Amino acid sequence: MKKRVSLKDIAQEAGVSTALVSYVLTNKEEKARVGREMANKIRKIARKLNYQPNYLARSLKSGRTDTIGLIVADISNPFFGQIARIVEDEAKRHNITVIFGSSDENAEKSADLINVLLNRQVDGLIVIPSEGSEQQILQLSERHFPFVLMDRPFPSIAASSISINNFGASYNAVEHLLRTGRKRIGMIAYQTSLHHIAERRRGFEVALANAGLKTEKRLKLARYSHLREDIRKAIDQLTGGKHPADALFFATNSLAIEGLRYISELGIRVPEQLAVVSFDESEAFDLFHAPVTFIRQPIREMGKAAVQLLLSQIADSERPPEDIRIDAELVVRRSSAAN
Amino acid sequence: MKKRVSLKDIAQEAGVSTALVSYVLTNKEEKARVGREMANKIRKIARKLNYQPNYLARSLKSGRTDTIGLIVADISNPFFGQIARIVEDEAKRHNITVIFGSSDENAEKSADLINVLLNRQVDGLIVIPSEGSEQQILQLSERHFPFVLMDRPFPSIAASSISINNFGASYNAVEHLLRTGRKRIGMIAYQTSLHHIAERRRGFEVALANAGLKTEKRLKLARYSHLREDIRKAIDQLTGGKHPADALFFATNSLAIEGLRYISELGIRVPEQLAVVSFDESEAFDLFHAPVTFIRQPIREMGKAAVQLLLSQIADSERPPEDIRIDAELVVRRSSAAN
Numbered sequence: 001m002k003k004r005v006s007l008k009d010i011a012q013e014a015g016v017s018t019a020l021v022s023y024v025l026t027n028k029e030e031k032a033r034v035g036r037e038m039a040n041k042i043r044k045i046a047r048k049l050n051y052q053p054n055y056l057a058r059s060l061k062s063g064r065t066d067t068i069g070l071i072v073a074d075i076s077n078p079f080f081g082q083i084a085r086i087v088e089d090e091a092k093r094h095n096i097t098v099i100f101g102s103s104d105e106n107a108e109k110s111a112d113l114i115n116v117l118l119n120r121q122v123d124g125l126i127v128i129p130s131e132g133s134e135q136q137i138l139q140l141s142e143r144h145f146p147f148v149l150m151d152r153p154f155p156s157i158a159a160s161s162i163s164i165n166n167f168g169a170s171y172n173a174v175e176h177l178l179r180t181g182r183k184r185i186g187m188i189a190y191q192t193s194l195h196h197i198a199e200r201r202r203g204f205e206v207a208l209a210n211a212g213l214k215t216e217k218r219l220k221l222a223r224y225s226h227l228r229e230d231i232r233k234a235i236d237q238l239t240g241g242k243h244p245a246d247a248l249f250f251a252t253n254s255l256a257i258e259g260l261r262y263i264s265e266l267g268i269r270v271p272e273q274l275a276v277v278s279f280d281e282s283e284a285f286d287l288f289h290a291p292v293t294f295i296r297q298p299i300r301e302m303g304k305a306a307v308q309l310l311l312s313q314i315a316d317s318e319r320p321p322e323d324i325r326i327d328a329e330l331v332v333r334r335s336s337a338a339n
Numbered sequence: 340m341k342k343r344v345s346l347k348d349i350a351q352e353a354g355v356s357t358a359l360v361s362y363v364l365t366n367k368e369e370k371a372r373v374g375r376e377m378a379n380k381i382r383k384i385a386r387k388l389n390y391q392p393n394y395l396a397r398s399l400k401s402g403r404t405d406t407i408g409l410i411v412a413d414i415s416n417p418f419f420g421q422i423a424r425i426v427e428d429e430a431k432r433h434n435i436t437v438i439f440g441s442s443d444e445n446a447e448k449s450a451d452l453i454n455v456l457l458n459r460q461v462d463g464l465i466v467i468p469s470e471g472s473e474q475q476i477l478q479l480s481e482r483h484f485p486f487v488l489m490d491r492p493f494p495s496i497a498a499s500s501i502s503i504n505n506f507g508a509s510y511n512a513v514e515h516l517l518r519t520g521r522k523r524i525g526m527i528a529y530q531t532s533l534h535h536i537a538e539r540r541r542g543f544e545v546a547l548a549n550a551g552l553k554t555e556k557r558l559k560l561a562r563y564s565h566l567r568e569d570i571r572k573a574i575d576q577l578t579g580g581k582h583p584a585d586a587l588f589f590a591t592n593s594l595a596i597e598g599l600r601y602i603s604e605l606g607i608r609v610p611e612q613l614a615v616v617s618f619d620e621s622e623a624f625d626l627f628h629a630p631v632t633f634i635r636q637p638i639r640e641m642g643k644a645a646v647q648l649l650l651s652q653i654a655d656s657e658r659p660p661e662d663i664r665i666d667a668e669l670v671v672r673r674s675s676a677a678n
Contacts, residue, residue, distance in 0.1 A: 026454065043482055067455055075439075076424035078417040078622075085415035088441060092448070097455045099438045100414075102427060109431070115365065116406055116436045120459040142375075143382055257622050264626065283417075283596050284623040287603065 005049045013045050014038075025051070067097045068310060069117035069125045071110065073152070075102035079253055079280050079299075080128065083150070086303030087126060094311060096123075105224055107132035118145070124310045126150055131192050146313035150306045151297075152196045153323070160313065160321040162306050166196045169295045169328040170203025173249060173277045176293075176330055178211050180338040182247035182275055184218070186238035188231060188259060189251035191221035200251045200279065218245070222255060231258045239268065246274060247336070253280035253294075260288055276335040285333075293336040296329045344388045352384050353377075364390070406436045407649060408456035408464045410449065412491070414441035418592055418619050418638075419467065422489070425642030426465060433650060435462075444563055446471035453479070463649045465489055470531050485652035489645045490636075491535045492662070499652065499660045501645050505535045508634045508667040509542025512588060512616045515632075515669055517550050519677040521586035521614055523557070525577035527570060527598060528590035530560035539590045539618065557584070561594060570597045578607065585613060586675070592619035592633075599627055615674040624672075632675040635668045 007025070011018040020034060024042045034042075070087050072080040080102075088098045101117065103110035110133045117125060124146035129137060134154050140147045141159050149161035177185050187204045190197050205215045220234035238245040248263075250256035256278035268274050270290040277293045278285065285292035305324055313319050346364070350357040359373055363381045373381075409426050411419040419441075427437045440456065442449035449472045456464060463485035468476055473493050479486050480498050488500035516524050526543045529536050540558060547554045559573035577584040587602075589595035595617035607613050609629040616632045617624065624631035644663055652658050 040481055047483075069438075074424070075414070075427070076417070076420045078415070078420060081415045081417060081420040085413070085441065085443065088414070088443065097440070097451050099408075099440050099452075099455060099459070101436070101438050102424065104424065104427065112436050113438075116438060120438070142379055257626070260626055282622065284621070284626045287596070287599055287623045288626045289628045 005046075005051045007051075009049060010042060010045050010051060013049070014042050016042070021046075064123050064314070065121045066095060067099060067120075067122050068307075069113075069120075069122040070098050070100035071113050071117070071125065071127045071129075072100065072102050073105050073128045073130050075100075075104075077254055078282065079297075082281075083128070083299050083303055086300055087307060090304045090307040094307065096307075096311075103130040103133070105130045107136070111136050114140070124148075124314045126306050126310055128152055129154065131194050144317050146310060146317060148306050148310045148313070150302060152194055155195055158321050160309050160323070162302050162309065162324045162326070163196060164297050164302075164328040165325050166199035167203040167206075169279070169330070170200040170249075170251075171207045172203075172330050173279075173293075173295055174204050174207035176332065177247045177249065177275055177277060177336060178207070180247075180275060180336055183213065184243055184245045185213075185247040185249060186234075186245040187219045187249040187251065188234050188238075188255050189219065189221055190255070191223050197251055204249060227254070227258055231255060232262050235259060235262055235266075239266075239274065248274060248276050250276070250278040253278060253282045253285075256280075256292065257282060257284050260284070260292070270335050271337050272339060275337075277330075288335070290335040290337075291333040293333045294331050296331050298326055298328065301326060344385075344390045346390075348388060349381060349384050349390060352388070353381050355381070360385075403462050403653070404460050405434060406438060406459075406461050407646075408452075408459075408461040409437050409439035410452050410456070410464065410466045410468075411439065411441050412444050412467045412469050414439075414443075416593055417621065421620075422467070422638050422642055425639055426646055429643045429646040433646065435646075435650075442469040442472070444469045446475070450475050457484070463487075463653045465645050465649055467491055468493065470533050483656050485649060485656060487645050487649045487652070489641060491533055494534055497660050499648050499662070501641050501648065501663045501665070502535060503636050503641075503667040504664050505538035506542040506545075508618070508669070509539040509588075509590075510546045511542075511669050512618075512632075512634055513543050513546035515671065516586045516588065516614055516616060516675060517546070519586075519614060519675055522552065523582055523584045524552075524586040524588060525573075525584040526558045526588040526590065527573050527577075527594050528558065528560055529594065530562050536590055543588060566593070566597055570594060571601050574598060574601055574605075578605075578613065587613060587615050589615070589617040592617060592621045592624075595619075595631065596621060596623050599623070599631070609674050610676050611678060614676075616669075627674070629674040629676075630672040632672045633670050635670050637665055637667065640665060 007018045007021045011021045021042055024039045025046060072084055074080055084100055091098045101113035103113060107130055110130050114136055126148050128151045137154055138157055141157060149159055151163055153161035153163050189201050208215045222230035250259055270276050279295045281294055281296060285294055309322060346357045346360045350360045360381055363378045364385060409423060411423055413419055423439055430437045440452035442452060446469055449469050453475055465487050467490045476493055477496055480496055488498055490502055492500035492502050528540050544554045561569035589598055609615050618634045620633055620635060624633055
């Protein structure tokens with residue numbers, strides 16, 4: 001078998017020290033005092049000899065790669081973009097680099113990404129799981145691979161997770177609408193088996209039931225794959241008929257934004273004709289003619305806690321899972337003002 | 340030296356085929372018909388023998404990892420989130436997985452990420468570079484590592500890049516404002532050395548000069564690190580005094596959103612008192628009381644082209660760099676309607 005090309009081989013051919021070669025090949029040449037010409041010569045030799053960096057060996061030495069993986073459910077949703085940024089900022093404080101992927105709400109893509117990131121030897125994973133990815137998460141758990149679920153817990157799996165109290169946040173939002181005098185409150189949620197959305201729906205139903213109001217036909221579900229069309233239909237149904245809704249509660253920011261586009265098109269006045277409340281944050285909520293009342297998820301706190309919990313798990317793989325539930329805050333603005 | 344533990348060793352101890360072990364350890368156990376109990380047994384043996392997957396060997400065999408890296412400038416900006424999603428969708432069509440990182444407009448973080456992704460043996464990189472990262476990009480180029488710059492070219496570096504015609508888009512936007520009768524047009528841009536922003540500023544200045552108008556004091560710069568404060572100051576200056584601006588042109592979506600927040604607070608009527616045009620897209624632009632006229636970057640086309648260009652480079656590392664410049668479209672809406 002051909003001997004593996006080492007840094008020493010390159011150093012000998014270039015007539016420099018092994019340390020210098022190492023600096024250049026790990027792109028840290030500013031640390032050594034090496035001119036661009038020499039750096040290029042070293043790289044040229046490395047290419048000629050077909051040098052392959054033995055990253056695996058490097059990481060086996062320390063046992064760590066100081067890299068964690070983050071899998072979000074859909075990177076085109078600014079909510080997850082914000083979370084990614086916060087996780088990165090927090091990881092950076094611990095000198096950890098984050099590489100991430102987006103499952104785009106697709107379980108198959110999620111499996112690919114978990115594989116790719118594990119093969120890349122990340123020390124641990126933070127996952128905002130997509131629907132149908134329970135098996136993948138279960139496998140991580142059975143392998144004792146360090147990971148933390150964020151935003152969306154799987155109650156059937158004993159795993160560390162960080163999420164808000166979705167039931168409570170939803171219940172509070174509906175109570176707020178009731179207090180402002182609304183009686184015909186509709187909700188638009190995703191059609192999904194994911195637990196956090198089920199909890200948001202349950203909060204809506206229990207709050208209405210406790211107020212002696214019926215929920216049938218007031219809860220509409222939209223498919224992720226047919227968002228625009230399903231939301232328009234739901235709003236038509238909820239705001240039409242003899243008893244049109246006087247308030248709409250959106251289970252996520254993406255549902256709300258699509259809904260608000262249609263509400264603007266229809267010329268419905270918010271909050272006079274229709275109060276609006278939504279989960280999550282969005283820049284668009286601030287610029288809507290009636291700034292939108294929203295449930296603020298403490299994403300900074302969640303992101304920090306996720307990184308810290310993951311790092312404790314990486315340090316001690318036998319650590320029992322921890323389930324962190326944080327209360328969310330209702331930020332009341334003009335879209336749900338009393339008439 | 341201790342012999343490396345192989346899949347065969349694990350298979351023998353478990354009494355199953357090597358193929359089955361391989362399926363389980365690459366998390367593809369659904370492809371083999373293996374029960375959870377057996378899968379767990381196999382994993383337990385692998386752990387006991389301290390099996391380390393030889394990912395490097397696996398990738399050397401094919402010469403490819405079928406993974407590309409994407410480095411965006413700030414993942415919390417929905418514009419880059421959208422690009423990330425499009426790059427992923429396009430890569431997926433070629434059975435390529437994307438892992439990404441965000442430099443958060445920080446050159447040091449960018450260097451870390453390039454290292455981490457190269458060490459993870461991605462086949463190539465798509466980079467939306469941050470200010471001050473020229474040296475890193477130059478190194479990639481000198482190493483003949485396949486990469487494509489997106490959105491922000493470095494004209495001093497011979498590298499493949501995909502971007503819009505920033506000068507032309509900016510020129511057109513200002514001409515549009517002039518045609519609607521505006522004469523005192525202000526621009527707010529980032530204070531940065533990045534070429535694409537310089538081109539946007541130049542388009543503004545040349546368009547005004549060609550119309551015989553002066554630009555001094557009409558162009559204001561905001562620092563990325565002091566966004567809110569600098570934008571408020573700029574808007575106060577531009578809309579105050581004896582000759583208040585009758586139009587504002589924002590060089591990016593993040594500048595526009597912060598600016599529109601302040602314009603709403605001040606109670607300035609758009610477009611009656613002040614026309615508004617911005618680069619980039621945003622959900623918030625749709626929901627503003629006067630939907631905002633914007634320069635639509637063809638990000639779907641750009642994302643597709645970036646992936647295809649990168650794949651051609653990976654296939655042929657001697658391929659000369661290609662510079663793709665795409666025209667952007669001005670989407671005229673109410674925020675810049677003629678009075």
